[in-house]
Amino acid sequence: MTGNMTVIKSFSIGIVAAFGALLGLSAGSIAPAVADETCQSPYMSPIVGQEEFMYVWTLGMDGVGDQSDKLVTIDVRPDSETFGQPINSFSVGGQHEAHHTGLSDDRRTLWAGTLDDSQLYLFDIATDPSKPRLRKTITDFVEATGGATGPHTVYALPGRVLITATSNNRDHGGRSALVEYTNEGDYITTHWIPTPEDMQGATGKEFADGYNYDIRALPRKNVMLTSSWTGWSNYMRDQNAVLNDPEAMKRFGHSMTVWNLHTRKPIKVLQVPGAPLEIRWALKKEHNFAFTHASLTSKLWLIYEDDAGEWQAKEVADIGEPGSPTFPGSIVITNDDNFLWAQGNADGISRLFDISDPHHPKAIYQKKIGSQINMGSSSWDGSRLYYTSSALSKWDRSDEEAEQFVRGYNWDSKELKQTFSVDFIAENLGRAHNMRFGAHSLYAG
Amino acid sequence: MVTYPRSASIVLAAILWTVICIWPPHFVAADGSTEDFDQRALARVATPPLGLPKVFIPGNNPLTAAKIALGRKLFFDRRLSHNRTMSCGMCHIPEQGFTNNEVATPIGVRGRSLRRNAPTSYNIAYLESMFHDARDTSLETQIFGPLLAREEMANPSIGFVFATIEAAPDYEDLFETAFDEPANAHNLGLALASYERTILSANSPFDQWKYGGDESAVSAQVKLGFSLFTGKAGCAACHLIGDESALFTDHALHNTGIGYNSDTVIRASEEPVQVEIAPGIVIPLARKTVTSVGLPRLRDLGRMEVTHDTSDLFLFKTPILRNVALSAPYMHDGSLRTLEEVVRFYDQGGHPNPGLDPLVQTLKLGDNGITALVAFLESLTGDNVAELEADGRSTEIGN
Numbered sequence: 001m002t003g004n005m006t007v008i009k010s011f012s013i014g015i016v017a018a019f020g021a022l023l024g025l026s027a028g029s030i031a032p033a034v035a036d037e038t039c040q041s042p043y044m045s046p047i048v049g050q051e052e053f054m055y056v057w058t059l060g061m062d063g064v065g066d067q068s069d070k071l072v073t074i075d076v077r078p079d080s081e082t083f084g085q086p087i088n089s090f091s092v093g094g095q096h097e098a099h100h101t102g103l104s105d106d107r108r109t110l111w112a113g114t115l116d117d118s119q120l121y122l123f124d125i126a127t128d129p130s131k132p133r134l135r136k137t138i139t140d141f142v143e144a145t146g147g148a149t150g151p152h153t154v155y156a157l158p159g160r161v162l163i164t165a166t167s168n169n170r171d172h173g174g175r176s177a178l179v180e181y182t183n184e185g186d187y188i189t190t191h192w193i194p195t196p197e198d199m200q201g202a203t204g205k206e207f208a209d210g211y212n213y214d215i216r217a218l219p220r221k222n223v224m225l226t227s228s229w230t231g232w233s234n235y236m237r238d239q240n241a242v243l244n245d246p247e248a249m250k251r252f253g254h255s256m257t258v259w260n261l262h263t264r265k266p267i268k269v270l271q272v273p274g275a276p277l278e279i280r281w282a283l284k285k286e287h288n289f290a291f292t293h294a295s296l297t298s299k300l301w302l303i304y305e306d307d308a309g310e311w312q313a314k315e316v317a318d319i320g321e322p323g324s325p326t327f328p329g330s331i332v333i334t335n336d337d338n339f340l341w342a343q344g345n346a347d348g349i350s351r352l353f354d355i356s357d358p359h360h361p362k363a364i365y366q367k368k369i370g371s372q373i374n375m376g377s378s379s380w381d382g383s384r385l386y387y388t389s390s391a392l393s394k395w396d397r398s399d400e401e402a403e404q405f406v407r408g409y410n411w412d413s414k415e416l417k418q419t420f421s422v423d424f425i426a427e428n429l430g431r432a433h434n435m436r437f438g439a440h441s442l443y444a445g
Numbered sequence: 446m447v448t449y450p451r452s453a454s455i456v457l458a459a460i461l462w463t464v465i466c467i468w469p470p471h472f473v474a475a476d477g478s479t480e481d482f483d484q485r486a487l488a489r490v491a492t493p494p495l496g497l498p499k500v501f502i503p504g505n506n507p508l509t510a511a512k513i514a515l516g517r518k519l520f521f522d523r524r525l526s527h528n529r530t531m532s533c534g535m536c537h538i539p540e541q542g543f544t545n546n547e548v549a550t551p552i553g554v555r556g557r558s559l560r561r562n563a564p565t566s567y568n569i570a571y572l573e574s575m576f577h578d579a580r581d582t583s584l585e586t587q588i589f590g591p592l593l594a595r596e597e598m599a600n601p602s603i604g605f606v607f608a609t610i611e612a613a614p615d616y617e618d619l620f621e622t623a624f625d626e627p628a629n630a631h632n633l634g635l636a637l638a639s640y641e642r643t644i645l646s647a648n649s650p651f652d653q654w655k656y657g658g659d660e661s662a663v664s665a666q667v668k669l670g671f672s673l674f675t676g677k678a679g680c681a682a683c684h685l686i687g688d689e690s691a692l693f694t695d696h697a698l699h700n701t702g703i704g705y706n707s708d709t710v711i712r713a714s715e716e717p718v719q720v721e722i723a724p725g726i727v728i729p730l731a732r733k734t735v736t737s738v739g740l741p742r743l744r745d746l747g748r749m750e751v752t753h754d755t756s757d758l759f760l761f762k763t764p765i766l767r768n769v770a771l772s773a774p775y776m777h778d779g780s781l782r783t784l785e786e787v788v789r790f791y792d793q794g795g796h797p798n799p800g801l802d803p804l805v806q807t808l809k810l811g812d813n814g815i816t817a818l819v820a821f822l823e824s825l826t827g828d829n830v831a832e833l834e835a836d837g838r839s840t841e842i843g844n
Contacts, residue, residue, distance in 0.1 A: 095555060096528075116555060117528045142523075142844040149530075169523060169842050171538045173547055232530075233548050236556025238739030243730060245549045247774050247782055249721045273723035296722040325728065346734070394556045399737040 039280045039333055041156035042219060043105040048380040051437035052077050053087075053129055056406055057112050058430045059393050060095040065428030069098035071112060071123060071132055072429055074406060074422060076386070076437075084408060084420025086427055088131045092121055097236065097393060100434045102154025104161060104183045107442050109135070111161060113151035115392075116236060118142050120151055120163075122185055129438040136185045142169050144187040148177040150232055153214045159183055162224075164212050167232035174231035174251055175210035178264070193226065194257060194266045202257065204269030211253030216279040216290065217261050223311070224261045225303060227276040227292055228253020239395040252296060256303060258311045270313040272301050278330050279303075282337040282358070289358050293319060293328045293342055300331075300342065302358050317361040319351060320344055329374035329391055334382040343369075343376040345391050350376055350416070367409075367416040371401040377435045385409045385416065389424070390431035406432045482517075482836045483510035486643035490570070493645050494827060496652030496767075498690040500570045500642060506585060506635045508642065511623040516640025517836070518619070519633070522843030524609055526554050526598035529844065533591070533637070536563040539837035542771030543567055543644065549779030554599035560745045562779035565772040567827075568765050570642040573696040577761045577777040580751045584638035589630070603630055613843070643836075646768050646827030654824075656689065663824050670821025673814055678791070680818075682804050683763045693766035693825070701805050702796025703776045704747050704759030710796070712744075745778070758800055770823045771830065784819045 040046075054076050060068040073088040092098075096114035103110055108126035113119070120138035127133060142149050148165035149172075155162045160183060165176040175195060180188040194202045195210035202208070211228035218224070229235070230252045234242050242248045254273040257266050274297030281290040289304035300317040319342045320326035326344030333340050333355070340353045340361065350373065352365040374391040378384070389405045390396050396404075404424040409416040424432045490500050490508055502508055519525065521534040536551040537543045543566035545551050551563045561577050575581035581590060591597040592606055600606050610616050610628045624632040651671070653662035663671075675681040684693040717729035748760035761777040775781040781790060790796075792815060794807035810818065 094528075097556075117530050140844075147842065147844075169844055171541065171545070171547070172535055172552075231547075232556075233545070233552050237548070237552045238556070238558045238742075240735045240737075240739045241550070241558045241742060243720050243735045243738075244718055244742075245779075246721060247546070247779070248548045250724075251547050252723075254723060273726070294723075297726065323728065325722065325730070394739045396739075397737050398740060401737075 039216070039283070040103065041105065041217070043156050043158055044103055044107055045442060046380055047437055047439050047442065049439075050077065051379055051384075051439055053438040054377075054386060054406070055101065055110055055123075055125065055132060055436045055438060056388065056432050057098045057101045057434040058424065058432050059098045059390060060091075061393070061404070061425070061430040064425055064430050066091055066093075067095065067430075068093050069096050069114065070429065071101075071110075071121070072424075072432070073130060073132060073438075075130075076384075076408060078419075084422065086422060086429065089429065090123070090132060090134060092119075092134070092137075095393070098433060099392070100152050100154065101436050102161065102163075103156055103436060105156040105158055106183070107438075109183065110436060110438075111154040111163075113154060113163070115150040115152065115166060115232070118149045118151060118165075120181075120185070125438050126443045129440050129442070138181075138185055141165075141179075145177060145179045145190045148179055148190060148192075150176070150235075151179070152212075152229075155215050155217070157217075160188060162215055164215050164226065166212055166229060166235065172232040174212075174229070174234075174253060176212040176231070178212070178215065178226065180264075191264050193228075194269055199269075200266050202266035202269055204255075204271070207255045207271040208257075208269045209253050209255050211255065213253065213275075213277050214279045214292075216281050218281050218288070218290070219261060220285065221288060221305070222261045223267070224259045225279050225281075225290055225292075226257045226259065227272070227279055228255050228257075229275050229277060229295075235392055235395075237394055239392075256292065256313060258303075268311055270303065270311065272303075272313050273297060274299060276301060277328075280331055280333045280340070282333065283335055284337050287337055287358075291331060291333065291340060291355070291358070293331050295327050295329065295345075296325070298324075298326045298328060298344075300340075300353065300361055304358070314359075316359060317353060317363070320347065320349070330376050332376050332378045332385075334378065335380060339382070341376050341378065341385065343373045343387065345372060345374050348373045350385070350387065369407060369409075370405060371403055372397050375434055377437070379437075383411055384419075385411055386435055388432040388435060390433045393431060396431060404429075404431050406435070482839045483513050485832070486510075486513050486640075486836065489645050489829075490643055494647035494652070494829060496647035496649065496656050496690055497568065497645060498571070498687075498692070500645070502642070503583070503585065506638060508639055509623065511619075512636050512639035513643055514640075514840070515619050515623045516636040516638065517840045518616075518843070519637050520640055521837065521840055524613060524843045525592065525600070525606055527600050527605075528554055530554060531598050532843065533588075534837065534842070537566045539834040542768060542773075543833075543837075544772045546771075546773055549774050553594070553597040557596040557599075558740070558742065559596050560743055561777050562774065564764060565768065566641060566644050567646050567768045567772070567833075568644070568692070570645060571692050571765065574762065578748045578751050579698060579762050584641055585634040588634050588637050606633070615843075644833055646829055646833060648828045649767070649825050651821070651824040652691075652827075655686075655691070664820065666817050666820045667824045669814075670817035670819070670824075673810065673818050674821055678808050678810060678814070678818060679804065679806065680791070684766050691767075694763045696763065698748050698757070698760035698762050699802040699804065700747075700759045700798065700800040701761075701776075701791075702759075702798050702801055703778060703780060703790075704745060704761060705798035705800070706796040707778050707780060708744050708746070708759070709798075712742075747777075756800070759798070760800075766822065767825050768827055768830070770826050784822050785815065788815045788818045788822075 054074040056072040068091045070091040075082040097116035101112045110123040112121040118141040122136040123132040124135045147169040150166035153164040163179045178191040213227040213229035252275040258268045274294030276292040327346040329345040348370045353361040408419045523532045544563045575587035581587040620628040748757035795805035
């Protein structure tokens, strides 16, 4: 264990916040939500010091190693002899389109989902944080949920997780659902995303499309937000085929949905064209806004509560040069709400925005990380950033510039300086996608 | 003797009545009557909707309710693919014209790109050959291609399929009931063909006019479209219309230039790809950028891939046009998105190439003629689409 690691036990704060929200307490009367290194659930403990291990959910790749999806553990302790190296790898066997992972509220379990055949692998990361162990595999997600497929985001709520699904078993299109499971991995219920035919009481029928991607909650306002992507038929397909298919290009989400966190009922559907993906709430208690990135239009969008208490969405910045799509794959907000990193999938550039005025973000710095990047994760204090290369097995570059990696950087407020790089092909691992952090001290005492 | 209280009898009767009402699945017909789907399917095949000819039933596969029900279950069972994600019904989607309206060409197991549009399952009972290149000869045998093709359902062997069925408790006794034997390669094809043979749709406005004598069933514009279809436009030379019924196909293969254009002209193009990234927002993307992500599209030589005969290059089968308004996008590669695009393609004489079928000629129909032809094609939608969708969804999806 590294000596300078600090962990805030915010679980109790999260519980208080949750119950505050459930009881309808007014904003500001409860403790502010805190988020971890990538603005995850406020019901979790964040690692505010040095993260020790990085869990990389990695897609199996033809011709690489055992060609199977695997959870790779990278040592990110700066004083370790194995710093910046993979120290463990757990292969789940076969290619399932490994994509996102999420943590339970107690951070004891890492949930790893697959977009293709809808598996959920539950890894115990508490017993030995350096060596995750598979403790359960959920294989009946589709059957249990009533037809939702492609589990994506796993978002911690007290004692349970909310999972965004991305498609369905009727037509592999984009209509999908939110699903709840207990921390033990038992199915609870399914909430379908509103469609024009079934708004479930929400407003914004003209914008509803039923699509789904990410979920993030703001408990002190009793709201949660979902975004919208596309269905299996597009995300599993060769990207060049999608781009060449005008009919397929019409099947992307152009909406976000505001939900009542307590009742899980949709309130309002917002128009956000261009497949809005990751949602990042600001962290300060006086900040009632979130950002998302429209991946197709390469735009940064602000979701905010207006003076009348209504949730609104507006486009606030280009990610890259207008007209030259960067197809951003992820965003990260710093813990002071002043800066946002956006990762350009198409050009491999990580861009830093000053968002101190969230209505007018300004691009202030950029760094080429690789030929393609997708996910970016930041340490709590923002001094370390990590990047992965892969978007999806069929959307990654296949030309002579194709590469697969995890790269670490230090950020000194002026320059990103690389600290390590793991070549995931040379290491016989595969396509590196989603990252989560672990540390021994989360489980001490 | 055991006796039961009267109240228990009432409850039991209520439960029985409820079960009778909801099982087997019923369809409420326009006249308010209900029948179970299997019986309605049998009746549909015995007496096809107006405009369709008699259905040929192979001697080795007499149609029964048990086989129809089993075939329907198999058709929508995703467990019959290698990783349990694909069924026949995932590409032949009932609510999307028994094809997939959302993509030009469908996607198989693990997202593998197919080269050809999913043909509709409507009225396939009448097909003389299967697939766009006519490589199979019967409904009973065609299923083994998709089941085993790596790009489609990707089962590693046919034995793997039967092991899957054998392990599924919900298949217990179904094959035995339908065939007096366990599942095997023969009766699997028979069952699927039995269901597929029942997806008959006609009695369209066109049928009611042409074969039913109802002059008010279609508009004057549709009648003009019909006269063009059978006259100046020459469509009926391949899309045949009989005196008592119409299948709108000659069951033959033709070179219209679509294959040549996709495989030769577009493949060699260096023009940017116009991509609609949001409703109404189209941007040009460099073709090199587009081709750098994902695997390249494979070539498609059409019928020649089956025969190795160079004269069969870019030949594809004439489709049945019934319910064509429901089965966009069009042509063997899904490259035309609307019926108007299709008619305009033929109006300009297809795409010139060395093997262009001489039947494909420049037409000069004008906008009015094109609009009339589209109206005619739209009049070919049968009156039982909702029933066939409900029929398909009457079985649980196997996951």
